[in-house]
Every structure is written in C-alpha cells, then in structure tokens.
Amino acid sequence: MIKNTFQEQIITFFQGKLVVPDFPTIPFIPGDGIGNEVWNATEQVVNFAVNASYKGKKSIRWKKVLAGEKAFQETGTWLPDETLADFRHYVIGIKGPLTTPVGGGIRSLNVALRKDLDLYVCLRPVRWFKGIPAPVHHPENVNITIFRENTEDVYSGVEFAAGSTESRLLIELLGQHFPKEIQKIRFTEDVGLAIKPISKPGSERLVQSAIEYAIQENIKVITLVHKGNIMKFTEGAFLQWGYDIAEQKYGSKVYTSRQWQKTQKSSGEEFANKEKEKAIKSGKIWINDIITDAAFQQVLLYPQEFELLVTTNLNGDYLSDALAAQVGGIGIAPGANINYQTGIAIFEATHGTAPSIAGKNMANPSSLILSAEMMLRYIGWEGAANLIIHGLERSIAEKKLTPDLSQFVEQSIRVGTSEFADIVCKNMID
Numbered sequence: 220m221i222k223n224t225f226q227e228q229i230i231t232f233f234q235g236k237l238v239v240p241d242f243p244t245i246p247f248i249p250g251d252g253i254g255n256e257v258w259n260a261t262e263q264v265v266n267f268a269v270n271a272s273y274k275g276k277k278s279i280r281w282k283k284v285l286a287g288e289k290a291f292q293e294t295g296t297w298l299p300d301e302t303l304a305d306f307r308h309y310v311i312g313i314k315g316p317l318t319t320p321v322g323g324g325i326r327s328l329n330v331a332l333r334k335d336l337d338l339y340v341c342l343r344p345v346r347w348f349k350g351i352p353a354p355v356h357h358p359e360n361v362n363i364t365i366f367r368e369n370t371e372d373v374y375s376g377v378e379f380a381a382g383s384t385e386s387r388l389l390i391e392l393l394g395q396h397f398p399k400e401i402q403k404i405r406f407t408e409d410v411g412l413a414i415k416p417i418s419k420p421g422s423e424r425l426v427q428s429a430i431e432y433a434i435q436e437n438i439k440v441i442t443l444v445h446k447g448n449i450m451k452f453t454e455g456a457f458l459q460w461g462y463d464i465a466e467q468k469y470g471s472k473v474y475t476s477r478q479w480q481k482t483q484k485s486s487g488e489e490f491a492n493k494e495k496e497k498a499i500k501s502g503k504i505w506i507n508d509i510i511t512d513a514a515f516q517q518v519l520l521y522p523q524e525f526e527l528l529v530t531t532n533l534n535g536d537y538l539s540d541a542l543a544a545q546v547g548g549i550g551i552a553p554g555a556n557i558n559y560q561t562g563i564a565i566f567e568a569t570h571g572t573a574p575s576i577a578g579k580n581m582a583n584p585s586s587l588i589l590s591a592e593m594m595l596r597y598i599g600w601e602g603a604a605n606l607i608i609h610g611l612e613r614s615i616a617e618k619k620l621t622p623d624l625s626q627f628v629e630q631s632i633r634v635g636t637s638e639f640a641d642i643v644c645k646n647m648i649d
C-alpha cells in the first residue's frame with residue numbers, strides 16, 4: 220500500500236493575526252455560468268504568479284468545494300454544510316459567481332455565506348486601469364476603497380409580504396403599542412414590511428476595522444456615508460457610533476470632523492479643508508462624513524477627495540457598483556467579504572454568472588483575478604500580488620481585451636478568456 224505522506228497545511232488565526240504556512244490549502248468555488256471559465260483563468264494566473272515569485276518555496280493547494288447549481292445537482296442543496304465548514308476550517312476561500320435560485324424560501328447564496336460566516340465587511344477597492352474605457356473624463360482620479368457593512372440593515376432578511384399573517388400581526392402590534400407611529404404608515408392594508416436593524420456593535424466593529432485598515436494601508440481620509448438626516452436612529456446612530464469609537468479608541472491617530480466642529484466657531488467647506496490638511500500634516504487620519512445622495516454626486520465630481528468610504532449595507536451596495544461603473548464596469552471590479560475578528564475571508568468576483576456568454580470563452584476573468592490578488596495580499600504574499608497587477612496592467616495597456624471591453628476600444632485585439640490568462644502570465648515576466 221502506498222503511504223500518503225501529504226500533510227495538509229492550514230491557515231490559522233492567532234492573536235489577531237493570520238498564520239500562513241508555505242503550502243496552504245485554500246478552498247474555492249468555481250461558480251455557475253461563466254464561473255468555470257473565469258476560475259480556470261484565475262487559477263492559472265495565481266499559480267503562475269506564486270511560482271514566479273517564490274520558485275516552489277510557496278504554493279497554494281486548491282480544494283474545490285461545492286455551492287450553487289452544481290451543489291444542487293450533486294447533493295440536493297444549494298449551499299451544503301460541508302462548504303460552510305470548509306470555509307471556517309481553512310479560514311480563507313475564494314469564489315466565482317453563483318446563481319441565485321429563483322423561488323420562494325431560498326436566500327441568495329452570497330447573502331447566506333456572508334451571514335453564516337459573519338463576514339461583516341464587504342471590501343471593494345475601486346481603481347482604474349489605464350486603457351479601460353470609462354464613462355468619465357478622469358477615471359485615473361478614482362482610487363477609493365469601500366468598507367460596506369455586510370450583515371445588518373434592510374438586508375438582514377426580516378421581511379414580511381403584503382397581506383401575510385406576519386405583516387398583519389406586526390401592523391396590529393404597532394397599532395396597539397405605538398398608535399402615533401402607526402399613523403405614519405400611509406397604507407396599513409396590503410403593505411410589505413421590512414426591518415432595518417443597525418446596531419452599535421455592528422457599526423463599531425465596521426468602523427474599527429476600517430480605521431485599522433487605513434493605518435495599515437497609509438490611508439489619510441476616511442468618510443462615513445450615511446442617510447442620518449432622514450433615518451436618525453439607524454443611519455444617524457451609525458454615524459455617531461462611528462465617530463464615538465474613532466475618538467475613544469483611536470484618539471491619538473485620528474481627528475474627526477465632529478471634534479473640529481465642536482471646538483470651532485467657524486464652519487464651511489473652506490475651513491473644513493484647512494482642518495483636514497492640518498490633521499493629515501500632523502500624521503493623523505481625517506475622519507469626516509457625508510450624506511449618501513451627496514456622496515453619489517461628490518465621488519463623481521471630486522473622486523480625488525475620497526480614499527476610504529465606510530457605509531451601511533444598502534448604501535454600500537449601490538455605491539460599490541456605481542463606483543465600479545465609473546472606472547469601466549463590474550467585469551473588472553474585485554471584492555472580498557471579511558471578518559477581521561476571526562480572520563475568515565471569502566474573496567469573490569463581483570459580477571454574476573452571465574448565462575448568455577457562459578461556455579463561449581468570452582468572459583472577462585479580471586474581477587476574479589483581482590479578487591485573488593486581494594487574497595494574496597491578505598495572506599501577506601505581496602510579491603505574487605504585485606506580479607499579477609503588473610501582468611494585468613500591461614495586458615490592458617497592450618489593448619489585448621476580452622469582448623466586453625474590446626468592443627469599446629479602438630484598435631484593440633479581441634481575445635478569449637483563456638488567451639487573456641495566457642497573456643497576463645506572459646506579461647508578468649517579459
């Protein structure tokens with residue numbers, strides 16, 4: 220009998236830090252639709268970058284796990300318990316897009332993964348790659364990271380259909396206990412209801428993680444995005460709790476616009492900008508805030524004013540895609556869902572399964588490749604991550620593009636998904 224000498228190496232999280240072995244096992248879900256194609260390209264690019272950087276001294280042992288359509292066909296469930304257990308066990312994972320099953324009672328698999336693993340930060344770095352067609356004049360001014368809360372808000376899934384017993388009961392209960400408040404609901408018959416929980420611990424852990432991230436990444440400005448002028452006890456509370464935790468826990472490292480406003484008679488943008496400059500010059504992170512609708516205008520008009528946006532769940536969802544569009548679309552935007560307290564993180568393509576181009580070697584794998592690049596950085600393998608960026612930047616600059624982009628770029632060379640991966644690899648070392 221052949222003795223199995225393969226010793227699995229597992230990433231662990233110890234005293235707030237990841238401990239990464241040289242040959243870690245990392246689970247992956249290729250995904251549905253274009254998932255297989257973009258995953259194959261990503262695996263090729265990551266393995267190439269790791270090998271080129273560490274010459275065999277480090278490499279990833281990929282472990283395929285099931286979710287989505289494939290899981291349903293093979294096991295009868297869309298998200299098997301073993302998959303969740305694997306993501307917990309191996310700490311880091313990566314996934315392609317998954318079909319959201321249509322029909323009552325089944326949650327979005329992405330939402331289920333985020334909730335079950337309590338991945339409270341949806342991290343979306345948004346930057347422009349030279350050569351990518353963008354709808355604005357200066358996409359190069361966009362270099363913004365979004366920290367979106369991932370477990371609360373109207374996305375918590377506490378929602379009752381119009382006409383349901385639950386909805387009627389809730390209306391009845393509100394009527395009994397809050398007769399004044401119930402009058403604010405325009406129609407109490409046939410009304411769908413949803414709960415919007417925004418908690419102090421949920422807001423605090425998000426803002427804390429964002430500040431830690433800013434310190435690590437040398438980010439100088441953090442902006443809390445909220446709709447607190449209208450929703451005072453949810454969005455407004457998010458803002459105040461955010462400022463509170465920043466001032467209490469990071470007093471020596473940050474200066475908030477709220478602190479400044481409390482001590483100054485002067486107000487207005489001009490004075491705020493001076494304070495911001497002063498704070499940054501003294502080595503502190505400037506934390507300010509903006510109302511969501513204004514944020515949509517300002518990131519479009521003055522993207523250079525923003526570095527890190529911290530948002531509630533729904534606002535962050537909209538803002539992430541809008542910003543991705545500003546630099547050329549979600550085909551290239553990467554993302555990660557992270558719990559910085561347990562270290563558990565799942566990196567993911569931000570686009571869907573694109574069924575109309577599935578199996579045609581037409582999909583752009585950049586979103587998943589860049590998500591893998593984020594993953595490599597997260598585990599401290601910067602050398603390989605830098606190589607991937609280098610390879611991707613050069614390939615795009617050479618105008619070798621998948622059809623989603625090449626159709627908008629004059630004199631571009633249209634390539635398929637697998638050719639694009641070959642070109643990125645070649646460009647890493649040439």
Ligand code: NAI
Pocket residue numbers: 253257315316317318319329549550567568569570571572573574575576581582583584586623
């Ligand atoms: P989608 O992102 O799949 O497609 C929107 C458009 O973008 C389509 O024209 C598609 O062809 C194109 N597109 C998307 N990714 C592309 C890529 N990498 N390269 C080239 N073109 C690309 O969104 P849609 O159509 O709303 O959803 C399709 C399915 O995907 C649904 O089942 C949905 O639930 C699921 N979905 C899953 C997500 C995830 O797993 N993170 C995110 C969004 C949607």
